[in-house]
Each structure stands twice: as C-alpha cells, then as structure tokens.
Amino acid sequence: MKCIRRAMSSIPQYDTRLLKVKPESIIFSKNGSLPQITDKETESNLQQASNELKLLNVIGFPTETVYGLGGSALSDQSVQSIYKAKNRPADNPLIVHISSIQQLKSKLLPQDYEIPPIYEKLIAKFWPGPLTILLPNDPKNSPISSYVTGNQDTFAVRMPQHPVARAIIAISDLPLAAPSANSSTKPSPTLAKHVMHDLQGKIPLVVDGGSCNIGVESTVVDGLSSPPMLLRPGGISLEEIKSVGGPEWENIQIYKKTGGVEENEKVKTPGMKYKHYSPNAKVILFINCGDGLKAMQDYIEKHKLNPQNIALLKSKQFKDLENISIIKNLGFKGEEISQNLFKYLREVDELEIEYIFVEGIDETNEGLAIMNRLNKAAVDVVYM
Template sequence: MKKVAVYKVDKWNPDVEVIKLAAKKIREGCLVAFPTETVYGLGANALDEEAVRKIFLAKGRPQDNPLIVHVASLEAAQKIAYCSQRALNLMKAFWPGPLTLVMKSKEIVPKITSGGLDTVAIRMPSHPVALALIEKSGIPIAAPSANTSGRPSPTNAEAVYDDLGDKIDVILDSGPTDVGVESTVIDVTGERVVLLRPGGLPVEALESFGERVILPEGLNRNERTDEKRRSPGTRYRHYAPSCKVLLWKEGEDWPELEVKKIGYLGIRKPPSSVGDDVILFESLEHYARGLFMALRYLEKRGVEVIVADYPKKEGLGLAIRDRLYRASLG
C-alpha cells in the first residue's frame, strides 16, 4: 500500500520545492490535498478523466456530483468556460475568494469533472498555498473537499488524514483554514443570478455589488432540482458526523433527549443540564470557522447526540444553516 506524503507548508511563504513536487504529482495524475481559505481540497488535474476518477474513488463520491475547478487567473477560467460580462465582473470583484461561478463549459472539460452536465463550476481560491500549487501545476485543478463523502469537511490536515489517509498521494499541511465553510456557489448561465449553495461569501456582499440573487426557495420544484444539480453539496447528505445531529431553533424549547452524553455547539448558551461537551462561538464568523472541527471533536468525545444552535438567515448564518440542515437530514 502506498503511503501518503505529508508536508508542512508555511501559509505565507510556501516552500518552492514542496510546491514543485506537489505540482508534479498533479501533472502525473495523482491526488494532492491542499488548503484553501474555505476548507482543504482534494486536487487532481481537472482535464484528465482518469485523475478525476481517482477523486470519486478516494472519497466514495457519486459521479453525478460535479466538482469545482480551481484556477489561478481570469484567463484560465476563460479557457474552460464561456464567461459572460456579468461573470467577468463578478470575478474581478470577488476573486480570489470564496465564490464559485457556474458557467457553460467548453469541450475541453471532461464530463466526469462536471458531473455529466454542460456547465462547469469554477473559482479562484485566495489561500497562498492553493494559488502557488495551481500556478506551478499550469493546469486547472478539480478539488472537492478532502474528506470521505458525506463527512464533515476538513478544515485542517489532521481531518484529511483521518478520512483519506493513504488513499491519496500528498497532503500539504498549512494549518487550519480561515473561513471554515465551503465557497458560495452561484449560477450565472441565465439572465438572473441564482444561489445554488450558500457559503463563505455572504449573499449580502453580492447584493451590495448590485446583483439581485435568487435563492433556491424562490424557484418552483422542477427548476430547483435542475439548477441545484449544477453545484456540489446540494443533493446528498453532507457534513455529518457518525452521531445524530439535532437543530435547536430560536423560540423553540430545548429538545427532550433520553441519552447520557450530549454535545452542543452554537452561539446561544444551552441549558445547564447539557454537561461538559459544550462549544460556544462568539460570532457567526467564528461559528463558521469552527463548525466542522467542532462536529469532528464532539464525535471523538463519544457524544450520542449533538444539538446545534440553528442561526438566523443573515450573513454567514445562511451557510451555517445549510451545513447543519444537511448534517441533520433536516
């Protein structure tokens, strides 16, 4: 069995030789886990069908679930997608950063990368290590989160190793990520901007830029099913630890639980009867950054149920709600 190579990499001054080695692995069709500002990604050459297939096999991911392609420039995005002027304006405003745009794909992108669709999801990460890897590779990198499909996304290298271990070739360890939830995904193929997945860039930021963003709840059922297929993380159970997750909404009573060991995470304080396994965050930003790590921590603590504070639909609260909803199956 192959053994994964783990390299510590300084976020702001990544070792050039390590980046060269990882880039070479990408070009050779291998799998490289690397940090982004959102979560750790599991990268492969986006234009190599066999390399991309390795991503699905390592994660146990359904092949109709499209991957996000990571690029290091607007020019690179234009080589693989038909970019409208609106799309280019959004890229210039919010890239590099946690915004993914779904656009019509060019034939150069294999169908396996786009989940069999005629669209492709693209973003430019802002993490210096991610950008260095993409630039040195010289090719777009397909990279979903570097975890077993359905598990909480990894926000540090330890979580990557726990889930995937020697199924992959290289892990670039640059410490914990900054945002903690995946990128916001919007569809810009039509006349309207449609939110497919809330994420690290709040919808309010897009609207302050002058774009009216239509949320999936505003679409009829058929449109919702068709359009949300274009984004990862929208149709299968995701982000779930091995124990049950319950949502505690504002205005609701505390749930009656007949279990001995309860975990809690959120901003509001829980009743004093919960016990010691309580993780409190002082803001939505901290909640988003620590969400997946907290779910994994409480799971390792052996809690039987995790009760999660379900925030309001504002700012990063929308993304946190989405992740918790999918982790709890609603």
C-alpha cells in the same frame, strides 16, 4: 457520459506523506502568473505536490474555505481518482479551481470566448476568493473531463485566495477539480489532520498549510439564468452578492431553498443534492429556542437520552445545560461560527458520543451558509 460507480474497486494504497508549508512565504504579484516563494522547504514541498498532480495523482491541500482534494480537471484518470478516494456519488459534479484569469481562458474556455459581463463586478471584487461561478460548457468539445461536469452544458469554476492552493495550481499549470478532502457525507476538513483522518492511505500526500480561515465552502452563483441563482451559500454572503453585483443581481433567487432535489435530477454544482457534513453522532438542530434550556431538556426526556452521551455546540443565546459535560462555544459572530463549525463537529464526534445538539442562528450574512450546512447535517430539527 461514462459510467462511474459510487463504490469503486481497486483503490490504490499509499503511504500518505504530510508536507508542511508556510503560506506567508508565498507571494503573488498583482499580474503575475507564478508566485515568488521565499522559504526553500515550502518551495520544495509545493513542487512535490505539483509533480504528483502532473502524474495524474490527487492530493489534499488547503484553501481559504476548506481543505480540497485536487486532481487535474483535464484528466479522466485524475477525476476518477477523486471519486474513488472520497467514495463520492458519480452524479455530484465538481468545481474547477484556477490560479488566474489567463489560465481560465487558455486552458478551459474556447478561443475568443468572453466571460459574461454579469460576472464582471463579482470577479473584480471576489476573485481570488470563495466565489464560484457557472460558465457554459460544450460537452462534445470541452477540454474539461466529463466526470467533472456530469456531461452537462455548464461548469463551475473559482480562483482560490489561499496562497498554497493558488501556488500549487500555478506551478503545476493544471486547473484542479477539487471537492472537500473528506470521506463523502462527512464534515468538511478545515485542518490537515482532518484530511489524514479520512483519506490516509488513499492519496499520496497532504499539503499542511494550517487552518482554513473561512471554514465553509465557496458560494456558488449562476449568472447564466434569468434571474440569477444562488446555488449554494458559502464564504461570500447573499448580501455581499447583491451589494457588489449591482442591479442585475438584486433579484437573485435562492435555488430550491424550501424544496429537495429529485433522485434522478441533474445538479450543476456540489451541495445541492446529497446528504452532507454529517458526523457519526446524530446532529439535532435547535432553531428559535431562546436560551435552549427547556428545548434541550424536553428533547432529552422525550427521547430518553443520556446527557453523558450528548455534546452541545452553542453560539449566541444557548446556556449550558446541566449534566451535559461536553460543551463547545462556536463563537458569537458569524465568521467565528463559520470557522469553528466543521472543526467542532469533528472534534466532539471523535469522543464517540451519540448526539450533538447544535444551536441554530439567523439566516443573514454568514448565517445562511452555516444553516445550510446544519440543515443538511441534522437528523432532527427542533423549533419553539
């Protein structure tokens, strides 16, 4: 594989434009490859975004999970620009985003190749949507840039549900490699202003389609292995995969849930190896700590912390701790917590506090993906 260094030189400087669009004005027919767009400004701005992609530049755009930083998955130049803008490690592969099954077959797969039947039910239910699957890749003959796959024999692909993302991909007719549109290791962006905060001046434009409604990245599954593997929990729960996938998915395994990844080990998909989702403040994760009052107070006393330098993100059981004035309620339901997690991590971090206390939740349904992100963000975990 060609060598990419994490810290790349000669990053272009841009006067980053913020282009607003109306997602509700974008309509895809059931079998249509191109959308109908009823709002003229939205149509114009989507065309501008498409033109940047055709020039092999990269852009920020909304998906239903988080905002993505997209560039042509078929171009080494575009994918290199993604790594440069994010300062992303070179051995952290990217997910390819498509607008249709037809685009997947015509642009990315060998002629007459059939998608493995094990994915059939999952695709029928969850595409378009926050599900990523692994498919075979021939590094010597693949049209996909080796920078996307790490020169490996598989690639990860999904069809986003967000009409803006899907429209940009369809109009440009380019499958897009697109990690989250943040500086590497920082919390993923769920609003356009998060992208501007991290990447302004590093990319030509950001398409503002409002808030992401899921708030964590896609679920990644590997149906090519036996048994199938859950490589990254995300917007589709493990329970949904088992229920919809049928008997072939009943014994799905969670990849290295209790173990780490070796430094030189190749990984097949993002989120499996490096530190992620971390604000500047230190995240302290509390698990099975009841109402949290004793656990938080003990931690403050043990480490001699100033409560005025602490923010609390609570959800189902935690109570407000006296002297902590910055308190955010993530929500009670899993989908609410998922939507709010990255947004509130960023929001309280901007207040320049030193610590963020976060209440952990059960690892069921949306909780598996939420706890996956929190465990990666945390510098310390407290159990009781």
